[in-house]
Amino acid sequence: MANIITRRSILGAGVGMAALAAGGEALAQNRVRGDASVAAPRLPIENGATLRILRPVRFVAPDEEVFRANAARFTQQTGVQVRVDFVGWEDINQQTAVTANTGAGPDCIIGFGDSPHIYADKLIELSDIAEYLGKKFGGWMFGGEKLGKRHGTNNWIGLPMGGTSGPLIWRKSAVNEVGFQSPPNDLTSFLELCRRLRRINKPAGFALGNAIGDGNGFANWLMWSHGASIIDESGAVSVNSPQTLAALNYLRELYPTFVDGGTIAWGDISNNQAYAANTCWLTQNGVSLYFALKNDPATRAIADDSEHSVMPLGQANSWPNAPLILNAMVFRHSRFPNAAKAFVAFMMEVEQYEPWLNANLGYWAHPLNAYRAASVWTSDPKVTIFRDGMNSQFWNGYKGPISEASGQANAEYVLVQMFASVAAGQATPDAAMREAERRSRRIFRRA
Amino acid sequence: MSSSTTGWVRPKIEQNWLTRLLDWKPFLIILCLLPAVGLLAVFLTYPLGLGIWLAFTDTTIGRSGRWVGLENFEFMIEDPIFWNAVFFSVFYTGVATIGKFALGLWLALLLNNHLPFKSLLRAIILLPWIVPTVLTAVAFWWIYNPQFSVISWMLIELGLRDTNVDFINTAWPARWSLIAANIWRGIPFVAISLLAGLQTISPSLYEAALLDGSTAWQRFRYITFPMLLPILAIVMTFSIIFTFTDFQLVYAITRGGPVNSTHLLATLAFQRGIPAGQLGEGAAIAVSMIPFLVFATLFSYFALARRKWQQGESND
Numbered sequence: 227m228a229n230i231i232t233r234r235s236i237l238g239a240g241v242g243m244a245a246l247a248a249g250g251e252a253l254a255q256n257r258v259r260g261d262a263s264v265a266a267p268r269l270p271i272e273n274g275a276t277l278r279i280l281r282p283v284r285f286v287a288p289d290e291e292v293f294r295a296n297a298a299r300f301t302q303q304t305g306v307q308v309r310v311d312f313v314g315w316e317d318i319n320q321q322t323a324v325t326a327n328t329g330a331g332p333d334c335i336i337g338f339g340d341s342p343h344i345y346a347d348k349l350i351e352l353s354d355i356a357e358y359l360g361k362k363f364g365g366w367m368f369g370g371e372k373l374g375k376r377h378g379t380n381n382w383i384g385l386p387m388g389g390t391s392g393p394l395i396w397r398k399s400a401v402n403e404v405g406f407q408s409p410p411n412d413l414t415s416f417l418e419l420c421r422r423l424r425r426i427n428k429p430a431g432f433a434l435g436n437a438i439g440d441g442n443g444f445a446n447w448l449m450w451s452h453g454a455s456i457i458d459e460s461g462a463v464s465v466n467s468p469q470t471l472a473a474l475n476y477l478r479e480l481y482p483t484f485v486d487g488g489t490i491a492w493g494d495i496s497n498n499q500a501y502a503a504n505t506c507w508l509t510q511n512g513v514s515l516y517f518a519l520k521n522d523p524a525t526r527a528i529a530d531d532s533e534h535s536v537m538p539l540g541q542a543n544s545w546p547n548a549p550l551i552l553n554a555m556v557f558r559h560s561r562f563p564n565a566a567k568a569f570v571a572f573m574m575e576v577e578q579y580e581p582w583l584n585a586n587l588g589y590w591a592h593p594l595n596a597y598r599a600a601s602v603w604t605s606d607p608k609v610t611i612f613r614d615g616m617n618s619q620f621w622n623g624y625k626g627p628i629s630e631a632s633g634q635a636n637a638e639y640v641l642v643q644m645f646a647s648v649a650a651g652q653a654t655p656d657a658a659m660r661e662a663e664r665r666s667r668r669i670f671r672r673a
Numbered sequence: 674m675s676s677s678t679t680g681w682v683r684p685k686i687e688q689n690w691l692t693r694l695l696d697w698k699p700f701l702i703i704l705c706l707l708p709a710v711g712l713l714a715v716f717l718t719y720p721l722g723l724g725i726w727l728a729f730t731d732t733t734i735g736r737s738g739r740w741v742g743l744e745n746f747e748f749m750i751e752d753p754i755f756w757n758a759v760f761f762s763v764f765y766t767g768v769a770t771i772g773k774f775a776l777g778l779w780l781a782l783l784l785n786n787h788l789p790f791k792s793l794l795r796a797i798i799l800l801p802w803i804v805p806t807v808l809t810a811v812a813f814w815w816i817y818n819p820q821f822s823v824i825s826w827m828l829i830e831l832g833l834r835d836t837n838v839d840f841i842n843t844a845w846p847a848r849w850s851l852i853a854a855n856i857w858r859g860i861p862f863v864a865i866s867l868l869a870g871l872q873t874i875s876p877s878l879y880e881a882a883l884l885d886g887s888t889a890w891q892r893f894r895y896i897t898f899p900m901l902l903p904i905l906a907i908v909m910t911f912s913i914i915f916t917f918t919d920f921q922l923v924y925a926i927t928r929g930g931p932v933n934s935t936h937l938l939a940t941l942a943f944q945r946g947i948p949a950g951q952l953g954e955g956a957a958i959a960v961s962m963i964p965f966l967v968f969a970t971l972f973s974y975f976a977l978a979r980r981k982w983q984q985g986e987s988n989d
Contacts, residue, residue: 323735323950344735436928438948487819487837490931491847496820505820630733630950637949647932650843661753668748 257599258576264362266571267354275562276307277569280321281336282552283312285514288585296578297569306565319633325557333560334570339373339551339621342384343628346376349383349555350563355571356382363574363596369616370593373551377627385570388583388590389549391615392443393534395501395515396508400428409508409535413451413476416538420483423507431485431506433492434646436639439550440494442622443510445641446548448473450620451540456635456666457626463670464625465641466663474648474655481649490646502528510537513588513612534611548622549615552590591615631670640665727956734950745957755958758936762965765852765937766916772856773912774905777863782897784864785871795865802861810925813854817841817926841927844934851935854922859915863908870904871897910973914966938962 279297284290290312297308311332313321318337325331326345335341342349356374360366366374370386394409401409404422420430433440449455454469481488485506489496498515500506502525519529536545556566572578574594583592584602588609592600593616603613623632635641644662647653653661694700728745732738749755784795801809816822817840825837841847878896887895920939923929929936929944936944938958946955 319950320734320947327735327737436930485820487822487825488839488842489819490843491817491819491841491927493928496818500820503821630735634949634951638944643930643932646930650931652844652932652934 256576256580257601258363258580258596259599260362260576260596261364264358267358269355269564269568269571271304271306271565271568272562275565277309277334277562277565278332279308279310279334279336279569280313280318280325280332281310282315282318282338285589286585286587288587289582289589292582292585293573296573296582299578300569300572303572304565304568306562306569308569322555329557329559331559332557333562333566334554334556336387336552336554339384339386339553340623340628340630340633342373342553342555343377344630344633345555346383348558350558350560350567352382352385352554352556352567352570353380355567356385359385359571359574359594363576363594365595367593367595367614367616369549369551369618369621372621373553373628374593384553384555385574386593386616387552387554387574388586389551389593389616389618390512390590391545391547391549391612391618392439392510392512393545393547393611394508394537395511395532395534397428397528397531398533399531400426400507403428408533409538411539413538413540417476417480417483420480420508424483428507429483429485430508431489431492431497431500432510433494433497434481434488434490434642434649435492435496436642437492437494437496438636439512440492440497440510441639441642442636443547445645446620446622446624447510447537447546448477448645449641450542450546450624451538452476453541455625456641456662457623457632457670459625461626461629461670463663463666465644465666466659470659470662471655474645474658477645477649478655488649490650504528513609516608517587532608534608536611542620544617544619545614546620547615547618548620548624549591549618551593551616588612626670629670631672634669635666638665638669640669724956725960727952728960729957730953732952732956734947734952738953741953745954746961748954749957749961754933754936755941755961757933758938758941758958759961761848761935762917762937762939762962764848765855765919766913766969769852769855769859769916770909770912772852773859773863773916774909776856777860778867780860780864781867781871782893784868795868798864799861801858802865806858806921807925809854809858810922813850813922814926817850841931841935843931847927847931847935851923851926854926855916855919858922859912862915863912866904866908867901870901874900906973910970913969913973917966917969918962938965 281293284293294310297310300306301308318335319341321331322335322337322341322345325335326348329348352374356366366386369389373386374382374384376383396409400423401407401419404419404426406415406419406422409419410416423429432444434444435441449470452469452473454465454467454473456463456465458464485500497506497509497511498518501509501511501515502519513534516529516532516534519525519532537547539546554570556563556570560566573582576596579592579597580600583590583597583600584605586602588602588606591612591614592598598613603610621628622636623629626632640662644658647658647661648655688696695704727738729740729742730738731741731744780798784791784798788794816824819837819840819842822838822840824840825834828834828838829836839846840850874897878900879892882892882896917937918939919937920943923935923937923940924943927935929940933941938961942955942958942962944955945951945958949955
């Protein structure tokens with residue numbers, strides 16, 4: 227998740243504090259209403275319970291402050307001591323693995339999307355609190371349900387707490403200059419837009435290097451907007467298809483319109499640099515880029531000229547984007563499962579969740595419908611698009627079951643490299659596709 | 674009582690079992706060796722053994738593996754990405770070593786002359802080697818940046834080019850760029866080590882050669898080079914091992930890209946083992962480096978270190 231690290235490092239802690247002050251009045255009152263008639267599940271808290279929670283580090287400082295304050299309130303109300311540890315993004319998957327395998331460590335880990343599905347056997351079911359929260363807060367959004375329930379069942383093994391997406395970010399002046407109001411949704415017109423941008427020397431650029439967030443995000447978009455997928459519903463490798471071929475041929479046309487110097491060596495931070503330097507005028511990124519530009523007086527003008535929109539849909543019916551999801555799980559080895567479940571549910575209640583959501587400025591988006599009324603989504607019209615991030619109908623490893631293998635395919639850049647080799651002219655679309663198929667077969671052989 | 678002086682016998686001290694045990698030589702040997710053996714076992718044998726064991730299992734991060742025999746190696750042999758990494762590791766090591774030794778030796782010969790500010794110059798020469806590799810890598814990452822390279826910028830400003838230079842965007846430029854960065858970083862180690870070797874050569878040898886009317890080349894070929902060979906062998910062994918197992922430069926600058934063309938075995942092993950979670954496969958790739966390293970070491974040892982004292986005999 228290196229992209230997020232870099233976003234965070236660009237942003238800096240001080241900026242987060244300033245933003246908290248700006249959103250201060252929003253924190254004062256709740257705008258979200260839960261259905262008070264829904265009864266909470268009875269979770270008698272074990273005697274002498276204490277909890278250890280592990281979660282990824284913050285995007286912005288108020289995230290951690292509000293989270294800790296919420297945890298302290300839980301202690302106040304229940305008497306359960308809670309210790310929350312924040313670990314780096316690149317470490318949380320490994321720590322989840324060790325915790326699951328050794329049967330020791332934190333009671334609850336708020337990890338990334340796939341983890342509960344990989345360690346399903348080591349977790350206790352969260353159906354009672356998930357169903358309660360769903361009823362109370364207007365139902366779960368698609369991403370919440372998809373990542374929360376065990377594949378093909380109605381049993382909740384994870385409890386999604388937030389998601390973050392990467393839309394198109396573009397310079398209004400440039401897009402208007404070449405005769406478009408906003409980026410079009412069909413792929414042919416989008417290609418035309420990029421060609422025109424190249425002609426006026428204000429080109430687009432999307433990462434095709436080994437960039438875990440941006441590279442995979444772009445490759446997934448290419449696949450899904452052409453109706454292609456790496457595996458099918460049953461989990462069988464389906465990358466070798468006419469749809470994939472169409473995506474590869476499309477990129478062959480699109481790539482020459484990218485920034486001078488190419489994007490095959492781009493890491494997660496490269497598009498941020500190029501966008502901030504007026505070198506690249508249209509790219510795909512999380513909300514961090516916008517905030518980094520907005521909070522730096524030197525680039526404020528770029529932020530003012532920037533707009534977010536969903537990536538062109540192509541053949542997809544909705545935004546072809548897989549948000550990165552925070553997914554809470556409670557381990558079987560916990561001696562206080564009720565306390566842990568109560569804690570997770572408590573954090574999702576409006577008194578805790580809404581201030582936390584607002585404090586995050588749009589970096590994390592809610593998985594429960596009622597929270598779309600939160601003030602953060604209207605605080606800046608340019609972050610409103612992130613509000614519906616968890617409604618995405620796509621996930622890593624779409625269309626198949628979520629497994630260890632889908633994470634591995636991302637980590638090994640199977641799709642990114644398939645596209646990059648065609649963009650670089652190193653392989654024909656057909657050869658690149660067969661190579662991706664060979665690698666996918668190996669990766670998904672056990673899934 | 675009066676005969677006590679003559680009847681004195683040395684009092685027999687009853688040795689307790691501990692003393693006897695400690696006087697027993699085999700036990701003492703084992704006892705004294707134990708700390709060293711323990712350290713070696715814990716810090717050397719165990720990790721190496723575990724690495725080799727993992728290579729024969731399908732362990733992933735998050736699941737302890739089963740024994741799968743040679744399955745990992747069978748997959749590797751059919752994997753073009755692995756063979757590409759083997760090719761690039763050998764190519765990278767070969768070209769970078771030649772570059773480092775040619776330039777390093779040249780630099781050492783220059784520094785061995787009497788120059789003003791000699792010590793200061795020598796200190797400066799060491800700089801690329803002292804700087805942490807990651808820092809070097811970040812600097813080169815900027816120098817090779819496809820959009821913001823200072824070299825591209827200069828060439829464009831000077832009117833010599835219209836577009837950015839392709840340093841790391843396609844396979845071969847990326848390979849050469851990494852080799853250049855590695856050579857830059859490796860020269861000081863070679864230069865300073867060889868300089869130390871040069872200074873041990875007795876000036877009287879050169880004086881004698883001068884009296885015999887030798888040319889500069891002859892003095893280099895018949896005095897400097899043979900006298901330098903022992904240290905050259907050792908420095909080269911180290912250099913080959915460092916280069917072959919290099920990780921940081923490649924990982925920080927290209928991450929093995931574009932499209933896996935600059936993966937070294939070390940970066941590929943890490944990529945498969947840690948981010949992708951396939952500890953077994955990663956270990957198999959790492960284990961496959963061992964034969965190359967053993968070969969490189971033996972080559973340096975036998976081909977370059979032919980003087981008897983280097984092999985534990987006296988020098989005749």
